[in-house]
Amino acid sequence: MADGENEVVRSVVSAILRDRDRLIAELSAVMRAQVAALDSDARLRGLFEAGTTDNLMSVLDFVQNDAAEHDVHAPARALVYARTLAQRDVPLSALIRAYRVGHAGFLDIAMRYAVESGGPDSAAAIIRIVNRSAVYIDRVCEHVGVAYEQERDRWVGSRGGLRQEWVARVLDGTADDIGRAEQVLRYPLTGRHVAVNAWTDPQISARAAMNVLDAVRAALVALFGNPRRALLVPTDEHEVRLWFSISRDMTIDIDAIQRAVAALSSPVRVAIGGCGDGVAGFRRSLRQADRVRELVLLAGPDAPRAVSHDQVAAVALLGGDIEELRHYVADYLGELATDNQRNLWLRETLRAFLANNRSYAATAQELSVHRNTIQYRVGQALELIGNVLDDHDRTLHLHLALQAARWLGPAVLRPGPPG
The missing domain is CATH 1.10.490 (Globin-like)
Known part of the structure; x- marks a missing residue:
């Protein structure tokens, strides 16, 4: 040059x-x-x-x-x-x-x-x-x-690729012979299902990720039942989709799942769909797990390591348009939508207060603080957003906005001042 x-x-x-x-x-x-x-x-x-x-x-x-x-x-x-x-x-x-x-x-x-x-x-x-x-x-x-x-x-x-191909055909409706799909996958598609997404930090090695995800499968099998009625399909080297064929009367115990995942001491997260019946339920539960996964990713590192669709169903639907959800949260929370520690306490207190049918005593018991503290915090929160508890429609929107702030945090809140 x-x-x-x-x-x-x-x-x-x-x-x-x-x-x-x-x-x-x-x-x-x-x-x-x-x-x-x-x-x-x-x-x-x-x-x-x-x-x-x-x-x-x-x-x-x-x-x-x-x-x-x-x-x-x-x-x-x-x-x-x-x-x-x-x-x-x-x-x-x-x-x-x-x-x-x-x-x-x-x-x-x-x-x-x-x-x-x-x-x-x-x-x-x-x-x-x-x-x-x-x-x-x-x-x-x-x-x-x-x-x-x-x-x-x-x-x-690979075997994982073959399973992935057959599952993709079941999901998109091109698998005409469900009996053949069950034989290849070694999984009963006609029963009752719950789908799970599990993923690790992409920075760890593929071998380490495989070991972690195998441990997740084993931990969940112990909660959901028969290991022969579990299907694991790799999405890539750091993520898997799992389905468990469960009994009709089984419910999802998210607290038990949280404890099982925490006991692994590994960098892994889990998103659980709802229960569904037959091939349609197989698909629907995965769609729900996928929505929960997107929500967890939006929430960032502070999100729980295991989240179920039952916990966040409404927020998962609202989270389809994150920019619009930010406006929604700001509209109904007002100054309470600013991200700082004081507002975090006030939002959580008001959320628990609404969830406990506006009982100061029940809220105090749930949050393990004095009743007078609950009364003070609820009053402070309502001053910041305006007293809306006499309007049933606005109270519903308030509760949804509080749930969105609880699960998504900074993703839907206004940044607070530095420090």
Whole structure:
């Protein structure tokens, strides 16, 4: 590179690095918006953004140096993401399109910075950035494509892949012979079911994740019954779907599940659907478990390690549009929707007060505090939101807003002041 061209390229790289976090968030949002297949799973968004970050850093390095084309290799976390998509049956074309969309977004940003730097060498710098980044993207797409295809062949050829294929057919209604499906899956589809989603931190190794998820299955079998009436289907190397065929009179004891999961001392979370009968119940219970899982992911690290649909059914439905839910919570909680410790106490006290039919004594017993404290906190809470307890409709909305704040916390609350 000529000195002037080199100076402009390095200026562009420095500007992108300066604004890196914002630009990565923008690029990731554009790619997910234009490639809908990649935006269906909140748990994988962190891995997606990690791959985006690593690719951005690598392409910036390649643009400003003279490394040969064969020296370009896809970042490790980008390969992990490609293999995970293969396990989840997301088309390779969606991943490649995301790279193309991301490349276009990168060029738009880089050329804007190059033009802003001014000078006669901007055009030469732009040409270099276009050419070098195109070489990088072509090589990386080739590498992630190979990783995807190899993982897809391995996954489909495994027992887990076969189970996944048959379960997918049962779920989408293309399995005409349910008896044959039961034989392959070794699971009774015509009984009563409860579905469970279980997942681990994606940063732990695949082997460690497998051990943790096997331990979850064993712990839940002890609660739900016969291990021969349990079905485990890997979603990817860090997540599984489980179904348990249960007796008609069995109810879900979430406290027992909480204790069982906590006893594992492993980084795992569990979302439990409701009980359902037959093939329709098999499907419905999973849909419910999936909604609970999305809610737990929205809630972040402070969410309980095990959550059931029965606990959060209304909030799970409201959480389908998180932005609208934030407005809903703000409308009905007023100043109580601000995220701070004092408001947390007041919200929980008011929620328990409503759940206990407005009994100060029962609320005091549930929260293990003095009755006078309950009266004071309820009064403080009602001052912040306005006394709405004489309006049955507004009281219902208040209770739902309190439940949403309880389960989703910062995801639906206004940030409090620092400190």
